[in-house]
Amino acid sequence: MSAKAEVPVSHKxxxxxxxxxxxxxxxxxxxxxxxxxxxxxxxxxxxFITAPEDARYFVMNPDAAKQYFPNQEIATTGNHELFRKExxxxxxxxxxxxxxxxxxxxxxxxxxxHRWLQYRLAHTYPNKNFEIINVALTxxxxxxxxxFARQVVxxxxxxxxxxxxxxxxxxxxxxxxxxxxxxSPTLVHTLLALRQLRVVQLFTSVYEGLxxxxxSGPKDGKARMELMVAQxxxxxxxxxYQRGIDQFKTNMDATLQVFENAGVPVFVSNLVSNERDLPxxxxxxxxxxxxxxxxxRFRAGMQALAAGDSTNARTDFQLAEQAFAQNADCNFYxxxxxxxxxxxxxAPAFFARARDMDALRFRAPSAMNQVLAxxxxxxxxxxxxxxxxAFAAASAAGVPGNNLVLEHVHPNLDGYALxxxxxxxxxxxxxxxxxxxxxxxxxxxxxxxxPVTVVDSLAGAYKIANLxxxxxxxxxxxxxxxxxxxxxxxxxxGLAFRHLSWGEVMDQLYAKYVxxxxxxAAARIxxxxxxxxxxxxxxALLAANLYGKMDRLADAAFxxxxxxxxxxxxxxxxxxxxxxxxxxxxxxxxxxxDYAMAHNxxxxxxxxxxxxxxxxxxxxxxxxxxxxxxxxxxxxxTKYYQMGNTDGAVKYLELALKASPADVSLQHxxxxxxxx
Numbered sequence: 194m195s196a197k198a199e200v201p202v203s204h205k206x207x208x209x210x211x212x213x214x215x216x217x218x219x220x221x222x223x224x225x226x227x228x229x230x231x232x233x234x235x236x237x238x239x240x241f242i243t244a245p246e247d248a249r250y251f252v253m254n255p256d257a258a259k260q261y262f263p264n265q266e267i268a269t270t271g272n273h274e275l276f277r278k279e280x281x282x283x284x285x286x287x288x289x290x291x292x293x294x295x296x297x298x299x300x301x302x303x304x305x306x307h308r309w310l311q312y313r314l315a316h317t318y319p320n321k322n323f324e325i326i327n328v329a330l331t332x333x334x335x336x337x338x339x340x341f342a343r344q345v346v347x348x349x350x351x352x353x354x355x356x357x358x359x360x361x362x363x364x365x366x367x368x369x370x371x372x373x374x375x376x377s378p379t380l381v382h383t384l385l386a387l388r389q390l391r392v393v394q395l396f397t398s399v400y401e402g403l404x405x406x407x408x409s410g411p412k413d414g415k416a417r418m419e420l421m422v423a424q425x426x427x428x429x430x431x432x433x434y435q436r437g438i439d440q441f442k443t444n445m446d447a448t449l450q451v452f453e454n455a456g457v458p459v460f461v462s463n464l465v466s467n468e469r470d471l472p473x474x475x476x477x478x479x480x481x482x483x484x485x486x487x488x489x490r491f492r493a494g495m496q497a498l499a500a501g502d503s504t505n506a507r508t509d510f511q512l513a514e515q516a517f518a519q520n521a522d523c524n525f526y527x528x529x530x531x532x533x534x535x536x537x538x539x540a541p542a543f544f545a546r547a548r549d550m551d552a553l554r555f556r557a558p559s560a561m562n563q564v565l566a567x568x569x570x571x572x573x574x575x576x577x578x579x580x581x582x583a584f585a586a587a588s589a590a591g592v593p594g595n596n597l598v599l600e601h602v603h604p605n606l607d608g609y610a611l612x613x614x615x616x617x618x619x620x621x622x623x624x625x626x627x628x629x630x631x632x633x634x635x636x637x638x639x640x641x642x643x644p645v646t647v648v649d650s651l652a653g654a655y656k657i658a659n660l661x662x663x664x665x666x667x668x669x670x671x672x673x674x675x676x677x678x679x680x681x682x683x684x685x686x687g688l689a690f691r692h693l694s695w696g697e698v699m700d701q702l703y704a705k706y707v708x709x710x711x712x713x714a715a716a717r718i719x720x721x722x723x724x725x726x727x728x729x730x731x732x733a734l735l736a737a738n739l740y741g742k743m744d745r746l747a748d749a750a751f752x753x754x755x756x757x758x759x760x761x762x763x764x765x766x767x768x769x770x771x772x773x774x775x776x777x778x779x780x781x782x783x784x785x786x787d788y789a790m791a792h793n794x795x796x797x798x799x800x801x802x803x804x805x806x807x808x809x810x811x812x813x814x815x816x817x818x819x820x821x822x823x824x825x826x827x828x829x830x831t832k833y834y835q836m837g838n839t840d841g842a843v844k845y846l847e848l849a850l851k852a853s854p855a856d857v858s859l860q861h862x863x864x865x866x867x868x869x
Contacts, residue, residue, distance in 0.1 A: 235394040240328065240344040243278075250275035250728065251348070258330050260388045261337050261365045263374050267417055268365075269331045271296065275728050276324040280349050284322040285314075285625070288345045290338045290448075291356040292364065295329035298603050299656035302695055303645050303724050306604075307354070309613035312643055312724055316634045318626070319751060322758070329356075332417055334364035335444035336381060342448045346455045352625050353452055354616055356462045356580075358561040359602045361441045362427060362554040368436045369424035369554065378443045418555075419664045426475055426552040429519060437554070442564045449572040460619050462578040462612070463565050466556040466602045468544035469528070469594030473521035474553035474665045486516035491523055498526065503533055521550035528592070537590035544592050553665055555601050578619045580612055587611060599657045600666070606650060610640050644720035648698055651685030659689070680705060695725070712743050723752065730759035737768070746772050757785070763792045770802075774833075777841050779806045779813070805836040823853035827862075834866070842866055 236256040244250040253271045262268035280286060289295060289307045297305020303312075307327045314323045328341050338357050345353065362369040366381055374384050388394070427433050445461075452459045479487045494509035507530040513523050528543035549558040562581060569577040584598075585591040597608035604612060614636045620626045634642070660666070684701060687693035693701075699718055706715035719736035726732055737752035750772045757765045766789040773782035786806060790799050809832050816825045826849035833841030846863040853859065 230391055235391040238389050240341055241348065244275050247275065247728070249278060251278055252276075253326070253328055257328075257341075258333065258337070258365075260385055261333055261340070261372075263365075263372050267332070267372075267420060269333070271330050272301075272327050274326050276326050276348075281322060283320075284324055285351045286324045286326070286349055287352045287354060288348070288350045289325065289327040289329060289354045289356075290341055290345070291329040292333055292360045293329075293331040294359065294603055295356045296327060296331060297609065298331055299599070299653040299660075299689075300606065300609070300645070300649050302649060303643070303721055304606060304609055304649055304653060306356075306609045306612040306616070308724060309610050309639060309643055310617055311727070313613065313617060313634045313639050314626070315755075316642075316751065317629045317631060319631055319754060332360065332364055332421060334358075334360040334367055335441050335448070336366045336378075336385070337364075339444045339448045339451070340385065342451045346451055346457060350452075350457050352620065353457055353459045354462075354578075355448070355459065356464075356612070357445075358441060358464045358557045358565065359466070359555070361437045361557065361561065362424075362433075363418075363422050365421070367421075368433055368440060369427050370421050371423045372421055373423070378440055416660070416663050418660070422553075425665075426477065427554050428477060428552055429550050429558070434554075434558075438558075438560050438564060441561060442568060445564065446568045446571070449568060449575050453572045453574060456574065458574045458576070458623065458625060459572075460576050460578050460616055460623075461565055461569050462580040462615065463562040464557045464602075465581050465584045465593055465598065465604070465608075465612075466548060467594055467598035467600065468541075468548050469532070469588065469590075469592040470598075471594075471601055472525055473547055473551035474555065475551060476521035476523075476525075477550075477552050479517050479520055484517040487513050487520070487523075490516060491520070494523075494526065498530075503530055506530060507534065518546075519550050521547050521552070524550060532590055532592070540590045541585070541592050555665070557602075576619055576623055578615050580615045583611055583615045584608070599653070600661060603657075606645060606653075607640070610636065610643070614639075644717050644724060646699075646702065646717060646721055647681060648685045648688060648702060649721075651682060652689040655686055655689035696722075712739055716740055716743065716745075716748075720752075723755070727755075728759065730756040733759065734765070741768070741772075746776055750776070761788065761792075763789050763794050766792070767797075774802075774806060774836070774838055775840055777844060779809045782806060783810075802836055805832050808832050809841075821852040823849040823856060823859070826852060827859060830862070839866060 236259055237254065238256055238260045239254055240257045241251040242254045244252040252273055252275050255270045258270060259265055259268045276286065277284070287307075295306070297308070302308070305327065307325050311323060311325045314321075314325075328345065330337060335357055338355065342353070361367055364370060365372040367373060374381060424433060427437070449459060449461070479491075481488050490509050490513035494506045494513060497503075497506035497509055507527070510523055510527050510530065513520070514527060517523075524543045525547035528540050528547060531537075531540035531543060545559055548556050549560075566577055569575045581593075584593040588594060588596055597604055597611065599605050599608075617626075681702070684693065684698045688695060688698045699722055703715055703718040703722075706712075706718060716736060716739040719732065719739055723729070723732040723736050733752045733756035737749050737756060740746075740749035740752065750769060753765055753769045753772070757769060766785040770782040770785040770789060773779065773785070783803075783806065786799065786803055789797075790803065793799065809829055812825055812829045812832065816822060816829065819825060826845045830842040830845035830849065833839075833845065843863065843866050846859055846866065850856065850859050850863065
């Protein structure tokens with residue numbers, strides 16, 4: 194019996210089998226992805242989610258940063274700042290992108306520059322609503338800025354503020370970081386997109402679990418700063434150095450293009466760091482064979498410096514610099530000696546070169562600011578904000594140092610105030626902000642009025658002291674000599690080291706000040722809480738009532754208006770129109786008086802108040818044409834007296850007496866009122 198003949202397989206069927214073979218794993222992955230999403234496995238990494246406390250608002254997603262950190266354990270979280278899903282026509286919405294300086298480290302909360310800006314805008318433009326949403330994170334860089342920009346653009350921004358560039362080497366996905374996941378920006382962006390898939394998150398979780406079992410904990414006890422550094426020495430001009438510059442340029446250019454395509458104005462600040470008072474972290478050794486004169490001259494300079502001989506020290510360091518110009522320490526000492534010699538022309542260049550040559554790249558080199566200037570010039574509606582020049586102008590010999598910067602890159606409170614000012618001035622110059630109808634809050638007034646508490650300041654100091662005891666800061670002291678005695682320092686310490694939340698600390702401070710009868714301090718806490726949570730009408734009312742008790746009527750009116758805008762009611766409207774009438778501003782009082790009459794759930798007879806207020810307005814208009822008419826001024830005083838406004842009556846009687854000093858009836862009326 195002959196064997197059965199084999200049936201040949203056609204080429205079409207072979208191709209079909211291959212296609213099915215390729216498609217089957219993809220279908221299985223899609224099914225797995227769908228199943229994981231169905232059972233809510235993994236993270237939703239969208240930038241914004243519905244606010245848990247109020248469905249009318251969006252808020253930054255706590256998981257948004259996890260896409261950018263291969264090691265999920267050290268991923269950072271951002272602010273909790275609500276903004277409306279339905280944007281009000283009277284709202285100016287500004288998003289803020291960047292890194293740790295941008296979010297306000299080490300103060301956070303109301304120490305950050307965007308809160309200084311928020312407070313100033315609210316007081317300069319009281320009839321305008323400002324939503325300033327800061328989506329910056331610590332330990333990230335331009336990859337995160339670009340990724341967030343691609344989402345921010347869909348939320349109706351009126352302007353975007355960016356401060357970024359110090360973390361390009363050691364931030365998440367930086368070229369010298371332990372958290373890098375690829376080489377070229379294109380590859381990195383592809384991997385970032387894949388990390389949003391639940392399947393990839395599952396595989397990542399399994400991988401991390403295996404790594405934990407294999408590896409013990411050599412990283413335990415290290416700060417995030419040290420954990421994220423893979424390459425401690427990145428020489429100036431090296432391939433890795435240039436990769437950081439190129440990465441920054443590519444990502445920033447793409448970021449600005451996103452906003453340009455949408456027609457959104459962008460304000461990009463250049464970068465500031467501590468140049469004058471922070472020695473280089475790592476000064477690379479100089480090749481003695483190639484540069485034999487450098488070593489002897491540098492050592493001679495150090496000996497002269499130790500002996501207090503600044504003249505010879507400067508000469509020796511200059512000779513060393515002539516032999517080799519790219520040593521970080523040599524340039525730093527030349528900068529210091531130039532300052533001591535009052536040579537303000539030479540000092541900035543030496544300090545800038547010392548920073549650029551520092552091989553441990555926690556401070557952005559000059560090339561980053563050059564990149565920012567170049568990319569900003571290439572895009573429409575992109576404006577370079579010159580923070581560096583502002584900091585230099587406010588510093589000795591034009592070199593920023595400890596006067597404005599805490600350690601290496603993070604401003605102190607004066608520095609954050611100044612950073613807010615340069616953004617504010619640029620927003621004004623470019624027409625994003627109109628000419629103010631109210632008196633403008635100056636920078637000097639902002640610095641004295643801003644509700645940053647002593648606890649905020651102390652907590653920042655404790656954080657920096659702790660940071661400077663660890664790697665890589667020079668002169669680290671392992672023993673904590675910080676004295677924490679008394680209720681306020683203890684609260685600050687608890688806040689700094691996360692034993693207490695900011696809200697808990699503010700509540701305890703408020704209770705203390707109220708118990709002590711310190712109303713100004715209690716009002717400052719209320720203001721701080723209202724600035725932190727600008728959608729909470731109760732906090733605005735708390736501040737308003739405290740300022741009312743202190744007879745600070747302008748401040749009380751400001752917070753009553755804020756509360757009214759969020760939650761209008763009869764009592765708040767009544768408080769506002771009463772204050773305006775006391776302040777002799779009946780025109781401003783009228784809208785709130787009308788509202789109170791239309792929503793009069795107290796049954797109060799407000800018709801006479803409106804009649805008197807209307808009469809005062811008409812008389813004031815007449816008095817503007819005849820400011821010396823004592824009879825008109827007396828009539829205004831009478832109307833104010835009839836409505837119970839003694840202060841207003843006294844004011845106009847005094848004006849009438851200036852116009853007619855011999856009028857005995859005016860003298861008598863004024864004397865009677867002042868007895869009341």
